[in-house]
Amino acid sequence: MDYIVVTNNPLVQKSIDLSVEYCSTLDEVMFMTRDFIHLGYELITHPLSGSVKPVQCPYKSIVLKKDQNNIKRKMLDYQAVKIIESAIKKVEQFKKNHIFREYPKSVLIDYQTIDFTLLKSGLDSI
Amino acid sequence: MKLELGKILIDDVKFGDKIEVNDGVLTVNKDKLIEEVSEDSRIESLDIELAKPGDSVRIIPVKDVIEPRVKVDGPGDIFPGVLGGEEIVGLGRTHALKGVGVVTTGEIVGFQEGIIDMSGPGADYTPFSSLNNIVVTCEVDNDLAQSEYEEVSRMVGFKAAKYIGEAAKELEPDEVEIFEHKPFPEAIAEYPNLLKVGYVYMLQTQGLLHDTYVYGVDAKQILPTLISPTEVMDGAIVSGNCVSACDKNTTYVHLNNPIIKDLYEHHGEEYNFMGVIITNENVTLADKERSSNYVVKLAEQLGLDAVIISQEGFGNPDADLIMNCAKLEDKGIKTVLTTDEYAGRDGLSQSLADATPKADAVVTAGNANQTVTLPSMEKVIGHQKFADVIAGGFDGSLNEDGTITVEIQAIIGATNELGFGNLTAREY
Amino acid sequence: MALRIVHYINQFFGQIGGEEKAHISPQIEDGPIGPGNGINAGLGDSGEIVKTIICGDDYFNENAEDAKAEIKEVLEEVEPDLVLAGPAFNAGRYGMACGGVAELACDELDIPVISAMYPENPGYEMYRNYAYMIETSNSAAGMREAIPNMVKLIKSYVKKDGKLGRPQEEGYMPRGLRKNMFTEKRGSTRAVEMLIKKINGEVFETEYPMPNFDRVAPVDPIEDLANTKVALVTSGGIVPDGNPDRVESSSASKYGEYKITEMGETAHGGYDPVYANQDPNRVLPVDVLKDLESEGVIGELHEIYYSTVGNGTAVASSKVFAQEIAETLINDGVQAVILTST
Structure with missing residues (x-):
């Protein structure tokens, strides 16, 4: 399958068979997703999935689809651009009020699990 | 489908020898209740405590709130497909213990959330501070997966509510309300001159801790479908949504869906309330497109002229809300949206993650990022240490004097998007 | 309580000169000058303009950092209860300067600001978060309305102890600020009432106006x-x-x-x-x-x-x-x- 997952979630990286673009930060996930969309990739899952607010949950996994035809024709999906740009704005907003702290490892694992299950819920329906 | 909803008004709850209702006082045998709901072998310990309006009590982290109800007459049972069988509900008679909430708490994940303060400034933000709450705290083996713990906790709540609800079976209600949902040809014929109005009921369906069940079916796997308002009152929709305390729809709010209730108020006078379309909020854009297309199709099949659309959650569901709105408006079906906002603590950011100029009628339940300082309480039921890692809490939110400063998104039901509460926001 | 007010105006309204004086750096005068006289007279016991800052529009826009530093110093010294800026009408650079002063006073010094300008003045769009801005006409001919409107808002500000009501009731332009409040009717009831109005074609007010859209639909791609x-x-x-x-x-x-x-x-x-x-x-x-x-x-x-x-x-x-x-x-x-x- 021509799906790729852009993620900064280590649990996703080691748990799924799809090709993974692994990022070190949430910002990087957002910007890389945006760049892929501009290259003609199709956005499959919503970048603001999950009710735990971005930044508070440090992990995010987003599925894109590599559609050779679109990529060749450089077809741009404006709706996807709109979605990722608003998501980036929301991340910026939540960053503003967030004071960085070290989460205990168990909490990090919980966040990873939640992000992973949100991703799986998306993968299950494609 | 005709449902008589008998209300038994309860103004106090206490522990005693047996479960009974006398003069508005509900007595519960604590040991018996624990025994009734503890049969799951995965439960390690389970405790029940009471929290009453005005008490200096904080309940944290709350997973769900459920109103005890019992099926008195008619097919099926409360919470069909979950506890009851597969019979269709929404017919006959149901009794509800009004003024009582069964509250579940539990340490399912480390960042859990959900505050109910029974007094003080926090009490103003949650509708559940006015209930006599029977709080079930349940612990499981540490090694149990989060998904299993969530399921255990969810089922314990339903079982407790059902068991307590049974006490209302033989009682004479203080008040009876009758709701009727007629077959469509009859419904149309009854008020041929009124506009046909419906309700698009969006359910949170993104994955673990973000799920909603309809007759026990995980709603992310459904196509949008029709449901009778009376089925909702019998518990056909239950919450498995534990995240985003302020705007998740607890089972209590599903049972008492205020939009359904208020749409009935003017039914037959201002419009013809035809029914409810339930739909989901999945994470893939393809699912969103399909579900919103299907909502429009159902609305057109019913010949609806206008709908109210309610949202559950933030971010991803904003996209579903806007798609539903834009596609319905494109077909000439007028929409009113109910949502809440994440405009930042300063109120200056854009409230939703999506927008359309077609959404010209929006009701908002307020800005969930507003902060509030909650005084310390004499008693904490649950786990206060979570205030620090709670959604909307932040470092130092558990202050030294015992007060906590949180965004109201940490408070259960603070910005409920079904319009259950009175909080709202306006531009200044 | 009588407010102590500092008023910011440009070189023109400060009666120093026109474009040829737009380069002047901030000058501080005691009491009201130009439009400040009318405002001061209208305020009566509600407040008094104690100082006026006059600054050239070019100076402010081209040396923003210096201008702000100089103005900040004045504000820190005078410690006013309120800062007034303008009215700037449709003068873009003046409006931007009023906005810049508002940002400085409101954001850095926590001093509330009342200003006035034409809605299309870029100073409104850019800085509306930082000040209560009265709507004016697009030229100084609107001074006769602008001054009493500003006075009215200041008086209301005093009367309500700084807790001004919503834009429509107070007469200032929306600040893009979302504020929570409790209402008498719950949300679902308001939604049903809004629905009834919408289906009957009656006027209703959305509680959350969607952000302004000025999108241009992309045209078809060029084929050749x-x-x-x-x-x-x-x-x-x-x-x-x-x-x-x-x-x-x-x-x-x-x-x-x-x-x-x-x-x-x-x-x-x-x-x-x-x-x-x-x-x-x-x-x-x-x-x-x-x-x-x-x-x-x-x-x-x-x-x-x-x-x-x-x-x-x-x-x-x-x-x-x-x-x-x-x-x-x-x-x-x-x-x-x-x-x-x-």
């Missing part, structure tokens, strides 16, 4: 670029050497029409001009398009380009410019335009 005549249009301020049409560095009131061979420098005041002046192709890519033309990728590059300055320029002005430019381009047989911004 090799036979397309392409023009360049920019809001990056590229003009011939010496800026012969005097396109303003901000809040532009005009645009220029030039030959692509005449590019010289930028008139733009909103970014560091060094690199654009070194090579204007960085803003208006004539060089690359010439290459594409000779490679046959595009049919032809139009020999005329259009340029204005986007810095604080009112949307309404931009629309007028664009309509005129588009018409001329169509008449010249141009089929596609590349817009560059900075």
